[in-house]
Structures are given as C-alpha cells and as structure tokens.
Amino acid sequence: MADKELKYETVDPQAKGFEAVQRAFANQVAYCRDNGAPVTATICQALYDLLETERGGAVMRRVRKWAGPPLADALPLRLAGGLHALHLADEDPSLSAIYLEQRVSNPAELVADAIERHEAFLMPWLDGPPQTNEAGRSWAYAAAMLWLADKGLSAKFALNEIGSSAGINLMLRRYFFDLGGVTAGPKGAQMRLVPEWRGSPPPDTEYEIVAAQGCDVKPVDLTDPAQALRLKAYIWPEFTERFARMDAAIAAADRMPPEITRETADVFVERVLAQPAEPGVTRVIMHSVVWQYVPEAQREKITEAIEKAGAAATEESPIAWISLEANRDTHRHELTVRYWAGNEGGGKEWQRLGVAHPHGTWVDWEG
Incomplete structure (x- = not known):
C-alpha cells in the first residue's frame, strides 16, 4: 500500500x-x-x-x-x-x-x-515500551513554572517527575532557555533550548528549583554507554539536533546524575505527597509523553492522590500538576496545568498554556 x-x-x-x-x-x-x-x-x-x-x-x-x-x-x-x-x-x-x-x-x-x-x-x-526522553520538551516545565510563579505561587519549586526515563528533564536547572525572549537558567549552560516561539512570551519572572526527583519502572543510566545508545535509538534520525541535545544531557549526567527511583508512577506520587510539605515551596508533579503508557488503574490512583493533596494545599505550601502530552487528534503536544494554593475551587480544571511540536522545535503559546 x-x-x-x-x-x-x-x-x-x-x-x-x-x-x-x-x-x-x-x-x-x-x-x-x-x-x-x-x-x-x-x-x-x-x-x-x-x-x-x-x-x-x-x-x-x-x-x-x-x-x-x-x-x-x-x-x-x-x-x-x-x-x-x-x-x-x-x-x-x-x-x-x-x-x-x-x-x-x-x-x-x-x-x-x-x-x-x-x-x-x-x-x-x-519486551518494553520505548524510552523517548527528550530535553527539548523541558521548555514546557520551565514555561509552566514561570506562569505559576506569575500566578502567585512560590517561585521555589520541588519537582517530582513520573516516567523520568534517564532523568533528562530532571536536570533542567542546568539548562538555559530562551522562551520568546524571556530567559531562564544559567547563561553559560551547555544545554541551550531556544524553540521557535509563536505568540506572546511567558511571564518575565524567575523560578528556583530547590529539589528534583523522579521515578521510572525501567530507569536508564546515561553514564552507561550501552544504555545511552539504546536511548539514542529511539530518537528519530531526521532530527539531528536531538542527538546533540542527548550528548549534552549525557555530559550533564556524567557530572551529576539525576535522582531516579525504580518505582511505579502511582507508588511514587503517593509516597512523595505523603511527605510533609515544606513551607514556601511549590510541590510539582509533572510528566511529558508518559501518561499514555501508565495503566489506567495507576492513572486513577495518581489523580486521586494529587487531588487529595491539592485539597489540603495552602498558599504557603501549594501544589501544581504540569502535563505535556500528545493530542492524538492534532498530532501536537499540549501543555496543561492544574494548581492548588488554598484558593476556593483551585485545581478543578486543566488550563492549557500552549501547544508544541513533539520535540519542542516550536511552541504556540496561549498562556
């Protein structure tokens, strides 16, 4: 055919x-x-x-x-x-x-x-699902944090990522972003992410990542050449810039590997949200191109755990849920956010901040 x-x-x-x-x-x-x-x-x-x-x-x-x-x-x-x-x-x-x-x-x-x-x-x-860890998608986490900080949530963020794979996005505090002219991250970073930005820029504010941890059922060790090669094999060969980003991520992991536990997503979320909240810090549950691989029963437990914790969140200890997942009808990835900060009705609905190319080549910002 x-x-x-x-x-x-x-x-x-x-x-x-x-x-x-x-x-x-x-x-x-x-x-x-x-x-x-x-x-x-x-x-x-x-x-x-x-x-x-x-x-x-x-x-x-x-x-x-x-x-x-x-x-x-x-x-x-x-x-x-x-x-x-x-x-x-x-x-x-x-x-x-x-x-x-x-x-x-x-x-x-x-x-x-x-x-x-x-x-x-x-x-x-x-025998197992593809590992599609991609640094180009971390623009979404950076932009979402800028947006959340502009909404009044604490600009100090503790990141908790499900389906972290090799933890490439957990290292985003070491990445430099230029998001429509709004910059974030160290200017001398080896990893520089400058997607084609469409629409107005995100809020021109700042954020600080005070902690970052993740989970995966089969974590990938970027410092192991064989595992790194496997991760590269899932990169579509047409996108040569993704290989350069992968090499930069490998170099970052060699200096300081990300913190990843071998754990199912529901167990991880329930565990981290059961821990006492640190005042003045926004706790984040986040994921990119992962939700489709999580079994339905686990998705229900994750949602229940986040909503329960969100109901107890306060202005001093807010919670946010950041999602970058594929819309299978449009073939585009949508950045959506829910957050709870003690406000009445907070977190009830997803707010779409933008749509993007699957690997972050361009972003159509709506936030």
Whole structure:
C-alpha cells in the first residue's frame, strides 16, 4: 500500500488483535509523516507492509499476534527503535541505506531481510515500551513554572517527575532557555533550548528549583554507554539536533546524575505527597509523553492522590500538576496545568498554556 494512503484514525488505544496492530502501524506512519520524519515513516510503512506477508521470522510473528494493545504499547516504536539501533551500530549496511536516504526500490524487503538476519538482537526490543526522553520538551516545565510563579505561587519549586526515563528533564536547572525572549537558567549552560516561539512570551519572572526527583519502572543510566545508545535509538534520525541535545544531557549526567527511583508512577506520587510539605515551596508533579503508557488503574490512583493533596494545599505550601502530552487528534503536544494554593475551587480544571511540536522545535503559546 502506498504511503499516502495511510491516514491517522482515532481509535480505542486499548484495542487488541491483528486489526489493532495494523492500525497502530498505519497511525505511526501518518504521525511520523505529519511531523517531518520521512525516514521513520518509511521504516514504519515497511513494517506495515510486512504484516500481511510471512516475512520477518519470529519477530514479525510476535508482532502479528501481539497479546496486548499495540497502540498503547507503542508497538511500532519498539521495533523501529531496534532497527535504528542496528543502523547506529553499523550492523547492517543494507538497512542503513534507508536511514541514509539513498534510493531504495523496496524498503519492505530490506527491512524484512534485516529483521531475519538480526532476530536475536531485535526480539528484546519488543519486551518494553520505548524510552523517548527528550530535553527539548523541558521548555514546557520551565514555561509552566514561570506562569505559576506569575500566578502567585512560590517561585521555589520541588519537582517530582513520573516516567523520568534517564532523568533528562530532571536536570533542567542546568539548562538555559530562551522562551520568546524571556530567559531562564544559567547563561553559560551547555544545554541551550531556544524553540521557535509563536505568540506572546511567558511571564518575565524567575523560578528556583530547590529539589528534583523522579521515578521510572525501567530507569536508564546515561553514564552507561550501552544504555545511552539504546536511548539514542529511539530518537528519530531526521532530527539531528536531538542527538546533540542527548550528548549534552549525557555530559550533564556524567557530572551529576539525576535522582531516579525504580518505582511505579502511582507508588511514587503517593509516597512523595505523603511527605510533609515544606513551607514556601511549590510541590510539582509533572510528566511529558508518559501518561499514555501508565495503566489506567495507576492513572486513577495518581489523580486521586494529587487531588487529595491539592485539597489540603495552602498558599504557603501549594501544589501544581504540569502535563505535556500528545493530542492524538492534532498530532501536537499540549501543555496543561492544574494548581492548588488554598484558593476556593483551585485545581478543578486543566488550563492549557500552549501547544508544541513533539520535540519542542516550536511552541504556540496561549498562556
């Protein structure tokens, strides 16, 4: 089937079965194509084309008979990550022709050959969700803190991130931001984030990060070259600036690694919110491109824990919830915030502050 025929369709993310597998790959093709990732779209298109064939050995047999919900499990990105890792390690020159954007007459055949040659290497990539830690998304946390401080919340923030992966966004106190002309962070930082800013800038105020910790069910150690390579494999190859940001994050972790615990998101949130609040500090629960991977039962517990703590929050000890998650209808990421500071009715509704490119290339600010 030609690439242009694959369209994104909103479906139940918990759907299972072969048709759900096909839809997951078709949606991934459309999503990549619409977000300027033609190479990754070609890889996912090739995988989609293989679904109704017998090619791909045990790896593709497992994909076709996927037991869980393929969309919620991000199944296409699991396998795409493994294939990209083969290219990054220079293990398969034929496959690399696609990544180098050379003329290829039959991408599906090249991908099938690579899968069959590297079955033992690729099979473990199906065992867990992709790790898509991206420093470019930390603009959202910085902008949200500026906005919250402007709303009267304490400008001293204690960050608690779920799904931290390698903890790249937990290190944002060491990053420099230029957000539509409003700057934050150390000016001499190696990590410099300057998204294309659309609309008015965020409030021109200041914030201070007094603590930062996170959790992940499978934390990534950036100081381990093998784990760092795995994280790079999930970066879409079209976005070369993301590799530079990853190298800067690795350098930052080498100097002082982020604080991450191996813990489920609900247990982490319940634990940190059960601890006494520090007066004069805004406690933040935050996440980016994580919520879709958190099981529904855990999401309910997290929401309940935050709302319970929010009801007890005061002007002296406020609580904020910062979310940067994908809108699957628009293919854009939305920054939304809830906060509680002892005000009547506080935190009842999400407030959308902006929409952005998935990796923070541009931001359309609404706050």
